[in-house]
Amino acid sequence: MKRRPTEDPNENEPEITPPKKWAAGVPAVAHALGYSLTETSARHTAVTLANINQTGGFDCPGCAWPDPKPGSRHRNEYCENGAKHVNDEATTRRVTAEFFRRHSVDELGRRSDMWLNQQGRLTEPMVKRPGSEHYEPISWHEALGLIADELRSLDSPDEAVFYTSGRASNEAAFTLQLFARAFGTNNLPDCSNMCHESSGAALHETLGIGKGSVSLSDIHHAELILILGQNPGSNHPRMLSALEEAKRRGGRIVAINPLPEAGLMRFKNPQTPRGVVGPGTVIADEFLQIRLGGDLALLQALNLLLLEAEDAAPGTVLDRSFINSHTKDFSEFAEHIRSTVSWPDVLTATGLTRAGIERLRNAVLGSERVVVCWAMGLTQQKHAVATIREIVNFLLLRGNIGKPGAGPCPVRGHSNVQGDRTMGVWEKMPEAFMAALGREFSFTPPAAHGLDTVDSIRAMLDGRVKLFLGLAGNFVRATPDSPVTEGALRRCRLTAQISTKLNRSHTVCGDTALILPTLGRSEKDVQAGGEQFITVEDSMSQVHSSHGRLEPASKQLLSEVAILSRLARLTLGDRVAVPWGEFEADYGTIRDRIARVVPGFDNYNARASRPGGFLLPNPVNEGVFPTAVGKAVFTRNGFEMLSAPEGHLVLQTLRSHDQWNTVPYTTNDRYRGIHGSRRIVMVNQNDLDTLGLRDGDQVDLVGVWHDDIERRAEGFRLVAYPTPAGCAAAYYPETNVLVPLDSVADVSNTPTSKGVVIRLEPVREGATVQP
Numbered sequence: 001m002k003r004r005p006t007e008d009p010n011e012n013e014p015e016i017t018p019p020k021k022w023a024a025g026v027p028a029v030a031h032a033l034g035y036s037l038t039e040t041s042a043r044h045t046a047v048t049l050a051n052i053n054q055t056g057g058f059d060c061p062g063c064a065w066p067d068p069k070p071g072s073r074h075r076n077e078y079c080e081n082g083a084k085h086v087n088d089e090a091t092t093r094r095v096t097a098e099f100f101r102r103h104s105v106d107e108l109g110r111r112s113d114m115w116l117n118q119q120g121r122l123t124e125p126m127v128k129r130p131g132s133e134h135y136e137p138i139s140w141h142e143a144l145g146l147i148a149d150e151l152r153s154l155d156s157p158d159e160a161v162f163y164t165s166g167r168a169s170n171e172a173a174f175t176l177q178l179f180a181r182a183f184g185t186n187n188l189p190d191c192s193n194m195c196h197e198s199s200g201a202a203l204h205e206t207l208g209i210g211k212g213s214v215s216l217s218d219i220h221h222a223e224l225i226l227i228l229g230q231n232p233g234s235n236h237p238r239m240l241s242a243l244e245e246a247k248r249r250g251g252r253i254v255a256i257n258p259l260p261e262a263g264l265m266r267f268k269n270p271q272t273p274r275g276v277v278g279p280g281t282v283i284a285d286e287f288l289q290i291r292l293g294g295d296l297a298l299l300q301a302l303n304l305l306l307l308e309a310e311d312a313a314p315g316t317v318l319d320r321s322f323i324n325s326h327t328k329d330f331s332e333f334a335e336h337i338r339s340t341v342s343w344p345d346v347l348t349a350t351g352l353t354r355a356g357i358e359r360l361r362n363a364v365l366g367s368e369r370v371v372v373c374w375a376m377g378l379t380q381q382k383h384a385v386a387t388i389r390e391i392v393n394f395l396l397l398r399g400n401i402g403k404p405g406a407g408p409c410p411v412r413g414h415s416n417v418q419g420d421r422t423m424g425v426w427e428k429m430p431e432a433f434m435a436a437l438g439r440e441f442s443f444t445p446p447a448a449h450g451l452d453t454v455d456s457i458r459a460m461l462d463g464r465v466k467l468f469l470g471l472a473g474n475f476v477r478a479t480p481d482s483p484v485t486e487g488a489l490r491r492c493r494l495t496a497q498i499s500t501k502l503n504r505s506h507t508v509c510g511d512t513a514l515i516l517p518t519l520g521r522s523e524k525d526v527q528a529g530g531e532q533f534i535t536v537e538d539s540m541s542q543v544h545s546s547h548g549r550l551e552p553a554s555k556q557l558l559s560e561v562a563i564l565s566r567l568a569r570l571t572l573g574d575r576v577a578v579p580w581g582e583f584e585a586d587y588g589t590i591r592d593r594i595a596r597v598v599p600g601f602d603n604y605n606a607r608a609s610r611p612g613g614f615l616l617p618n619p620v621n622e623g624v625f626p627t628a629v630g631k632a633v634f635t636r637n638g639f640e641m642l643s644a645p646e647g648h649l650v651l652q653t654l655r656s657h658d659q660w661n662t663v664p665y666t667t668n669d670r671y672r673g674i675h676g677s678r679r680i681v682m683v684n685q686n687d688l689d690t691l692g693l694r695d696g697d698q699v700d701l702v703g704v705w706h707d708d709i710e711r712r713a714e715g716f717r718l719v720a721y722p723t724p725a726g727c728a729a730a731y732y733p734e735t736n737v738l739v740p741l742d743s744v745a746d747v748s749n750t751p752t753s754k755g756v757v758i759r760l761e762p763v764r765e766g767a768t769v770q771p
Contacts, residue, residue, distance in 0.1 A: 002038045002426035004093050004119050008112045009667050014677035016695075016719055019260065022280055023233035023266035023671060025241065028080040035665060036087035044550060046524055048086045051549045053077040053610045059546035060168050061085060061521045062660060064412040064539040065238045066216055070267060070611040074271050079237030085660045088501075089520040090550055093120025099276050100126060100135040109507035113666045113733065116502045117528035118233035123554035130511045140558065140566070143514050148570035150467055150494045150512075157184030157446070159466045161456045162423045164190040164475025166414020167521070169546070170535035171590045173416070174598075175583060177424035179568040181434075182443060182576040186450030187465070190425050192417050193453035194480075198379040198748040199410040200421070202388035206633045208626035210417065213407040215540050216744050220245045221405035224367035227284075228256045228295055228391075229377020229754070230456065233263015233671060234657040234735055236375075236411055240267040244281045252363060257377060258292055258652060258724050259682075262671040286359065291724045293642030293755050294350035296383050298357065299390040300639060301346040305361040306397050317365065319399030326623060326632055327396050333634035340639065349641045351724045369405030369596055369612040370395065375413070377652070380754040385747040386637035393634055402620050408763055412539045413661065415521075419537030422598060422616070426453050436597045443576045452489055454749050457741060460488035468495045468510065471560060472518075474503040477662035480739035480751040481711070488692060498563055500553075503663070519559045523548040527562065529586030535608050537616070543601075544613030561587060584607035587627045644726060644757045648704060649687060651756040654738070655730035662733050667732075674719065681760070682721035682729040691760060698763040701730065702757060711738050715763055728758065 025086060036045045051057030062082040067073060078086075099119065105128060108116065125143040126135040126573045138146075151160055156744060162180040164173060180188055192200070200210030207213075219225065219242045221591075232239040243253060244267055264284045269275030274749040282503050290298060291375045310317035347354065347510040364370060371469055373392050378384055391408060392401075400406035412418055427450035434445045451459055457479060468475075468489060477486045489495055492510035499506070500520045506513070517527055525532040533547045558566075565584040572578075588605050594606040600616040607614040619625070625632040655661075656669035656678060668675045672682070681701060688694060697718045703711035710735050713735050723729055732753065743752045 005115055008115045011667055011677035011679055015675040015716060017673040017675065019673045020262040020671045022266035022268055022377040023263035024080070024237065024270055024275065025280065026270060026276060029270050032080040032083035032173060033083045039087050039091040039093070041092060042090070043086055044090050047549055048090050049076065049078065050085060052082060052086055056547060057542065058521050058548050059415055061089070061234050061415045062068050064166070064415050064418060065236050066538040066540045066542050067544070068216065069235045073669050076271060081234070081237055081660060085667055086119070086522055088665065090121050090522050093118070094553065095120050095122050097124065097126070104133040105135065105507055105509060106133060109504070113662065114667070116504060117334070117663045121501055122499055122515060122554040124517060124556040126515040128509050128513040129602070135515060135722035138514070143516060144563070144567045144570050146512060146514065147494065147496055147567055151183065151571050153530065154466060158187060159464065160185060161189060161451060161459070161465050163453070163456070163468065163470045163473065163475055164188065164420055164473065166191050166420055168419025168420055168560055169416060169536060170419045170423050170472065170543070170594070171534050171587045172564060173420040173423040173425045174590060174594050175561055175564045175568070178437070178441065179564055181437065181445040182441070182568070182572055182578060184446055186427050186429070186446050186448065188425050188427050188450055189453040189456045190417070190420055191414060191478060192421060193749065194751055195376050196379050196410055196412055196417070197452070197590050197750045198384035198745050199388055201429045201748045202385045202392065203408065203410070204633060204650070205394040205403070206627070207441060207620050209618060210421070210621060211541055211618065212539065213401060213620045214409045214411045215671060217244055218371060218405050218407060219243070219409070220249060221369065222246055222251050222371040223369045223405065224363055225251060225253045226256060226370070226372045227253065227264065228372065228374040230257070230373060230375035231261045231263060231654070232411070233261055234655060235413060237263065239411065240283065241269060243267070243283055244269055247281055247283070252285045252367070253283055254286045254288065254360060254363060256288045256290055256295070256298065257727060258290060258727055260722055262290065286363070288352055288356055288360065289724055291349065291351040292652055292727045293381055293383070295378055295381070296387040296390055296637065296639055297346045297349035297641070298352065299387065299394055300337060300341050300637070301343070301357050302361060302364070303390065303394055303397065304341045305358065306364065307334055307337060309361070309365060316557070318397050322399035323396065324710050325436050326625065327634055328629050328631045329634040331636040333393060333636055336636035345639070345641060363714060364398070370398070370400045371406060371409055373409040373411055377754055378422060380745070380750055380752055382642065382745055382752050382755055383640065384745040384750060389398055389635040390637050392632070396632055396634060402623050407555065410539070416536040418539060418541070419543070422537055423594070433597070440578060440580050440593055442598050452749055454741060454751065455745055457485050457488045461489055463491060466493045468492050470497045470505065471564070472498060474505050474662045476505040476508045476737065477503065480657070480736055480743070480753065481741040482733070482737040498560060516563055517554065517557050518556050519548065519552055520564060521546060522549065523550050523552045525762055527559070527585050532559070532587045534587065534593070535613070541616040541618060542606060542613055543616060554616070561590070642755050645704070647691065648757055648759045649683065649726060649728040651701065651728045651730060651735070651738065651758045653735045653753045654729055656731050659731070667668055677717060678731050678734060679716050680719045680730065681716045681725055682719050684723045684725050684727070685720040686725060688718065688720055693718055693760060699760040700763055701735065701738060701758050702761055703740065703758055705740045705743060707740065707742070711740065713737050718760070
């Protein structure tokens with residue numbers, strides 16, 4: 001293990017090499033082990049890697065991709081980034097009271113995200129009191145008492161928000177939402193508000209359930225897989241194994257994305273001879289490089305081509321039986337598509353050729369089973385919900401929903417972000433859930449909808465919210481309009497963060513700020529009732545157990561459930577008939593209550609204890625669509641082209657390969673050929689020529705929005721890169737400053753990080769760069 005860094009990384013001399021043409025292989029293994037051994041011991045590395053995603057082991061917090069069935073898993077059932085993430089959590093570095101005595105909050109706020117993360121695990125509760133510049137130790141009882149006293153002093157329960165990251169377990173998420181609602185508020189923003197909220201809104205409206213309908217087996221047996229706005233090689237690497245299996249069975253894959261990504265080109269599976277010494281597997285049979293914001297236009301053009309193919313050969317293209325039996329509003333949809341799709345607009349918006357779109361149509365016509373996968377490249381657009389509705393229209397036309405090898409597949413990032421929503425972490429849960437919760441615990445939950453993430457920031461800015469409690473995550477760096485978000489949190493009377501490691505949110509404080517250190521996913525959780533396990537739900541609705549195997553990083557750590565249960569008991573007393581003490585002592589008692597509140601969780605404890613867990617029912621796969629009309633719904637979606645003024649570009653923010661959510665592990669992005677710096681912006685060479693700029697120039701990125709507020713990300717190196725014309729790409733969270741708080745997707749209120757209009761300004765001499 002290396003010693004913790006004392007200085008921020010030097011990003012002044014990046015090395016740029018050609019982007020890679022393939023992903024994984026032996027280098028992925030080497031990078032995973034190399035990073036792991038810099039963070040923790042060889043023994044810890046061996047324990048974590050032997051247990052990650054294994055039956056009886058712990059679930060990888062790195063993403064929500066599902067595990068194969070027990071008996072079908074590899075001995076090494078993890079990816080490079082999963083190994084890095086787990087051993088980043090298992091680090092032997094420690095952040096103690098002495099560290100906070102040496103470093104003021106102001107100093108920590110000037111440090112990079114990478115430096116903060118690499119200081120190590122938090123070890124004891126800390127408080128920054130009003131007027132102080134430093135955190136100091138505090139006992140658990142006093143820390144939780146401070147929060148409870150502040151909660152009770154509020155004029156209204158709606159002056160508090162309870163934020164959740166997708167890392168939280170089902171048990172912790174259920175406990176948090178129960179506490180918040182027993183306290184009297186539905187202010188339950190979560191990370192999903194900033195990623196797949198658009199998916200949930202579109203799927204719930206059109207299919208009646210806000211989740212995808214496919215399984216791993218469906219991916220394996222699909223004849224055609226469309227992948228839109230997703231980079232599985234970096235963000236969901238284990239998905240590549242499933243795609244490889246689909247290719248082995250004869251399936252075709254079309255990648256539709258603004259950037260050419262290594263993982264969508266070729267995969268060298270490091271667990272097969274072909275992947276170690278052979279050429280690996282070609283993933284995408286065709287790559288359609290689409291302009292930012294052009295996906296809706298493409299899908300509508302594709303749907304028009306399918307309608308026209310049916311006109312030319314009636315009864316051979318569309319699944320009329322399925323449409324007539326299971327859907328509503330087909331005629332209105334078809335008329336809308338026929339009357340509104342303009343080919344000149346489609347080609348301008350997408351940057352594609354008509355011939356390329358017609359090849360896609362031909363691939364669809366040659367396939368009986370089609371899966372459509374997508375991620376945040378779609379969900380963070382202005383018209384994200386409309387785009388995903390159009391995906392559903394496309395799937396409905398040929399009956400590609402509710403049958404094997406077909407369906408919608410939103411690929412989620414956090415390991416339990418879907419489970420948190422199932423457990424009730426949402427500001428507007430349906431009435432049936434609220435009624436069941438009230439019956440089970442003999443109270444009346446609040447009826448008014450609460451605040452999502454963007455509206456919570458607005459409320460903190462306005463002084464309507466005075467207390468922020470964060471369960472995991474890094475709220476400050478996950479949210480848009482960074483200075484605005486930071487200003488909002490600083491207006492709170494109290495901020496409290498339940499965390500495993502140091503991050504920037506700990507440096508943005510209310511009058512009183514608390515750090516509440518908690519157990520990691522890889523650590524043993526022993527309570528009064530014995531050793532506990534937790535459960536999570538993956539992206540395909542499989543619920544399974546997770547058992548930590550390492551000793552806790554500190555004897556002073558509490559589990560998420562313990563922290564929330566103690567806080568609820570101190571705040572509410574016996575106001576609501578919830579056995580908080582039993583919840584803390586034995587998580588099985590929480591699961592017993594979940595079984596009586598949440599549909600599909602009958603006999604929860606027994607089923608969760610089985611190897612592999614259990615699959616939640618999805619009515620769509622039974623031909624049942626629980627929409628308001630009892631059928632799947634075709635929709636009519638208006639199209640509005642995303643464009644930038646002359647001399648400007650449209651920017652997407654994205655992750656590097658060596659990054660997990662808001663946390664960069666290194667300053668490298670080796671698949672894209674970026675080494676030694678994160679402050680780079682990728683721009684098409686023709687755009688550089690037009691703007692009179694050169695590869696290697698230093699520029700500021702300046703956001704353009706109708707409020708006339710200057711949003712500037714300073715000191716970025718230009719990199720000539722094969723982006724679509726007029727489009728640029730740069731890493732988040734460094735570029736979150738450019739995303740206006742009020743620039744959100746229609747319906748879902750998700751920040752539009754995949755459609756930011758910017759201009760490039762040469763760096764002013766003497767300018768300093770803020771982290």
